[in-house]
Amino acid sequence: MLVQQHVYQKTHNGEIIFYSSRDAIVFFTTFCAVARKHGVAPVALCIMPEHLHGLYKADCRGDLSPFIKEYSRFFTLQFNKDISRRGSLFKPRFGCAAKAGSKSIRTINAYIANNPVEKRSCLRAEEYRWNFLAYAVSDHPFSDKLIIRKAGSNMKKAVRVVDYMRNRNQREAWNGGKNATHRLHHFLL
Numbered sequence: 001m002l003v004q005q006h007v008y009q010k011t012h013n014g015e016i017i018f019y020s021s022r023d024a025i026v027f028f029t030t031f032c033a034v035a036r037k038h039g040v041a042p043v044a045l046c047i048m049p050e051h052l053h054g055l056y057k058a059d060c061r062g063d064l065s066p067f068i069k070e071y072s073r074f075f076t077l078q079f080n081k082d083i084s085r086r087g088s089l090f091k092p093r094f095g096c097a098a099k100a101g102s103k104s105i106r107t108i109n110a111y112i113a114n115n116p117v118e119k120r121s122c123l124r125a126e127e128y129r130w131n132f133l134a135y136a137v138s139d140h141p142f143s144d145k146l147i148i149r150k151a152g153s154n155m156k157k158a159v160r161v162v163d164y165m166r167n168r169n170q171r172e173a174w175n176g177g178k179n180a181t182h183r184l185h186h187f188l189l
Contacts, residue, residue: 006095026078042056043105072089
């Protein structure tokens, strides 16, 4: 049975690690890839400058530890490389609390989404880009909608790769994922 877990991570000494959109995008990309690998389903996520809040579905807390360790390690390596820094970013222990019942889950979702308001990063939760709340009402809330026919060649190629990967992932569910890298390589040529 999948259990929903509220997870929070803090940086050492309240150190700010998400300085720019690029930092948050690198983290989010890493987070999504690692979540998929570990079979963790994010329900809510809020990236704050010096900490994270999330609500994840997983079998148990033990399943979350390798997931959190892997995305934290990968992001730390990238972050440290970018600014010639050494050492860990996050405190070694993360907080985790199981949530059960619809009222408890609604309450923690509201808490996570409103964290930027509480920290005075914005006036309304849906204005904050990194709690992803704005995506509930729009698939492109912080940018213009992409019009493929007007896009440059690199963007068109990137969209083809994303579409290919999405279709490939659906096919792999049927055939076990054999030769996926080989097929992608030929697709890109």
